[in-house]
Amino acid sequence: MDVDIATVAILGNAGGALVGFVVAVIATRHRDVPGARQYGWLALAGGCWCAVSLWRVVATNPTVAETVYVLARTTSAQLLGLCAVFVLVYTGRRSWLRPTRLVPLLFAANADVLLLLFGQGRFVEAVPITQSGVTLFAVQRGAAYTTTLAISYIPLFVGYALLIEFLFRSQNLYRRQTATILIGTILPVLAAVLYDFGYTPHPAIDFTPVAFSINAALVGWVLFEDESLSVRTVSGDGLVDNLPDPVIALNDDCVIIDYNAAAASALDHPEPDGESLDDLAPGLVGHIERGEVFSFGDSFTYYNPQTTSLTDQSGTERGRLVVLRDVTGQQRRQDRLEALQAATQQFIEAETAEAVAEMAVEFATAVLDQNAAGVFLEEDSVLEPAVISETIENNVEEELLYGSPTDRPESKLWQTYETGEIQTVSLEQDGLDPLDNALMLPLGSHGVMAITAYGSTFATEDRRYAAILAQTTQVALDQVERERELRQSRSSVKRRREQIEFFNGILRHSLHNAMVVIRGRAEHIRDDVPSSKQRHLDSISDWCGTLTEMSETIRDINNTVTASEAERLDTVDLNATLRRSIESLRVEYDSVSVSCELDGEYSVQANELLEEVLLSILRNAVDHNNADTPQVTVSVQQAGDWLQVRIADDGPGMSDELKTKVFERGLSPDQTADGFGLYFVSVMMELYGGTLWFEDNRPTGTVAVLELQQAVTSSKAGDDPQSGDTETAATEAQTKSHNR
Secondary structure (H helix, E strand, O other): OOOOHHHHHHHHHHHHHHHHHHHHHHHHOOOOOOOHHHHHHHHHHHHHHHHHHHHHHOOOOHHHHHHHHHHHHHHHHHHHHHHHHHHHHHOOOHHHOOHHHHHHHHHHHOHHHHHHHHOHHHHEEEEEEEEOOEEEEEEEEOOOHHHHHHHHOHHHHHHHHHHHHHHOOOOOOOHHHHHHHHHHOHHHHHHHHHHHOOOOOOOOOOOHHHHHHHHHHHHHHHHHOOHHHOOOOOHHHHOOOOOOOOEEEEEOOOEEEEEOHHHHHHOOOOOOOOOEHHHHOOOHHHHHHHOOOEOOOOOOOOEEEEEEEEEOOOOOEEEEEEEEEEOHHHHHHHHHHHHHHHHHHHHHHOOOHHHHHHHHHHHHHHOOOOOEEEEEEEOOOOEEEEEEOHHHHHHOOHHHHOEEOOOEOOOHHHHHHHHOOOEEEEOHHHOOOOOOEEEEEEOOOOEEEEEEEOOOOOOHHHHHHHHHHHHHHHHHHHHHHHHHHHHHHHHHHHHHHHHHHHHHHHHHHHHHHHHHHHHHHHHHOHHHOOHHHHHHHHHHHHHHHHHHHHHHHHHHHHHHHHOOHHHHOEEEEHHHHHHHHHHHHHHHOOOOEEEEEOOOOOEEEEOOOHHHHHHHHHHHHHHOOOOOOOEEEEEEEEEOOEEEEEEEEOOOOOOHHHHHHOOOOOOOHHHHOOOOHHHHHHHHHHHHOOEEEEEEOOOOOEEEEEEEEEOOOHHHHHHOOOOOOHHHHHHHHHOOOOOO
16 A cells, blocks of 8 residues: 555644643653753753644745744754753753753754855755655755754763763662663664755655654653652662662652662562552551661561652652661660669658668669579678569579678679679589579679579670679669668657757746745745845846746757758848847947937848847847947848848947857857857748848948848739739748759
8 A cells, every 4th residue: 555655644743742741741750850941941842843834835836935944943053952851850850951061062053044144046956856755845955055964963962971971960869760761762773864965755844843743742741740760769779689688768658769688688579669668567657757666566576767768850859768676675675764764753752671672672673684692691791682584583592582791792792792893604514404603793782683694694785684683683772771770760850859949948937936935935035134135036036037048948949950841930020120129229238329220121031049040149249249329221222132230330340250169059159149159040031031140330340131032922922913822932932942
C-alpha cells in the first residue's frame, strides 16, 4: 500500500503539536518537580514548532514557504535555548541563570535565525521539488548555513554535558530519571542530524518536531508520572550494605525506596522496596519522627533513629534517609541507671536495716540479672544474713552464711568486711552447683553484700553496677542509723526539756512564794521599825517585786526558746513597745536624756519579750556612759521589708574587738550591764530572725542597730490590695532568712 509522505508529515506534526500543548499543561500542575516550569515552556515551544512545521508542509507558494521556514527555524532555536535553561534548573544550577551567561548562550542558539533575518534574500530560496510522487516547496540555503547551524547546536551540547555530569554526581537523587532523559533525547537529535545532512524522505519535510514531541511525552512521563524513576538514593554513596545498623530510604510518602540487608532483616521482609513503612511496621514512622529510642514488634532490640533529609538539586526535601542505630546495650545501661535512681528514693525512705537489705537483694536479682544475692549485717562482731535469696538459702550450708574473727576468720565474708575491698570468689570448689561465683562488696561498717552469678567471671559492666548498688545500700543503711540516733536524741532532748520545765516551774513557784513571804514579813514589822530605817524595808519590797517579775520573764524566755518558729512570733506594735521601754529607763535612771524619733506607725515580728530586749540595750547605753547626763537617741528606719531600730549614745564608744565579743556568753556582768545582758539580747534577736550589731557614733559614742522583720498590719493590708492578711504575712515573714 502506497503511503502519502505529506499526509504522514501533516498528521505527525498535528499530533506533535497536541502532545506538546498537553505536556505543557501537565507541567503547570507539577510545579514541585525540579525544572517543571521550564520544561513546560520547552514543551509549549515544541508544540508551536510542530504547528509551524505543519503550516510549512501545506504551503502553496514560495513566499509563504520561505516565511514559514524562517518561523520554524526561529522556533527551533528557542527550543535549544529553553533546553539549556531547563537543564540548568534540573541539575540545580539556578545560580547560572544570569544575563552574563544566558545572553551568549541564547545568542549562539539563535545564530542561524540572525543569519536568516539579516540576509534572507541571499540565503533562503524556496523551490518546488517533486520526490516520492509528492511536490513541496523546499528551502535552499547558502554556504553559511553549515557554520551557523553548528553554532546553534552549542547550547544543546552544553545541556548534554551538564546532564552527563549530573548523572554521575554523588548527591543526585534522580540518577535513573536523568539517565532516561538522556536516552530519550537521542531520538530528536538523531532526526535533526538526519534532516540537516539530507537523509529525509523529502527535502521539505522535517520529522524533527515530531520526534521532539515524542521525546517531550516520554520525558514528561518520567518527570511527572513514573514514581519508579523519582527520588532514588545511590547504593554506593547513600547506603552501606554491610552496615550492621538498618538503613532505610523513604520518599515523602513514607514508602521504602532503598534499604540495606540489616533493614530487610529488621523489617522481616526479604524485599521491602516499594512497600509502605507503616504497613510493614505499624507505628515505626511515629518513632522515627519523634527521634526517640524505641523497639518495635517482639524484638528486644532498641534503636535510636537518625534521620537525614534527602533534598534534590534545588534544595527541596524529597525524602528521608533513616539510620536505625542499635543502642540495645546503651539502652540497657540507661534502664539500669534509671531503675537505680528510682530505687534510691525508696532506699532512703526505708526505716529499718532489714527493709534496706530486702530492697538491695530484690534489685540485684531483678535489675542486675543475677540469680541470687544476700546482705549480711554485722552484729556484735558477727556477720549474719539479714536477707538472702532463696537459691542461696537452699544451696548454701548455714555455717557458710556467717563470718566472725573468732569462729570463721577465713570466711570470705569476714575478709571483705575487714579489708573493705571488693572480692570475686569462686564457688565451684564448694560444690554449690547453681552458683558458679560470687561478688563480695563491703557495706562500710554495716556488713557485706554478696551477689552470685552463672559463669566463671563477672562482666566489667556488671561489677560497676553492683558497686553502685552497694554504695547506695551503704548510704541507705547510714541514713537508717542516723535516723535511729536522731530519734534517740530527740527523745532525750524532749525528756530533758520536760525535766527543765518541771524544775523551772518548781523554782519559779518556790521563788514566788518566798518573795510573798519576805514581802509580807517586811510589811508586818514596818510599824515596829523607826522611820529612819524604813528605806531598808522599801528596798526589800522592791527587790521582791523585781525578782518576781524576773521569774516571770524567765518563764517567758523559756517558752520562747522551746516554742516552734510559728508559735514564737507575733505582730508587735514597735512604737508602743519603744515608749514603754523608754519610760521604764527613765524610771530606773534619774539623770538621763532620751529622745525618740518615730516618723510612722511600725509593727514587727517578735513577742512580749521585745520590751525587755530594747530595755537591755537602753540600759547598756546608760551604764557604760560616764557623762553626768547620758544622751540617748532612738530612731526607726525603713530598710526594705525590715525595720532598723537605732539606739545611739554619747558615751566613750566601743572597741572593734568588743563589738564582736560583746554578745558572747562568757562576758562578765560589768561588761554587759545589769539584767539579762547583751547575750540575752543576741539570743532573742536570733529567735526573732533578726540581726544586731554596733556602729560608731559621731563624734563619740556607739549606735546599737536592731534589725527586725516588719509585720503587715490590718490597716496596711487594707491599703494594699495585693497584701494578704496579717496572719499570713506574719507566717511568711517567719520563713525568710536575712543576711546583713
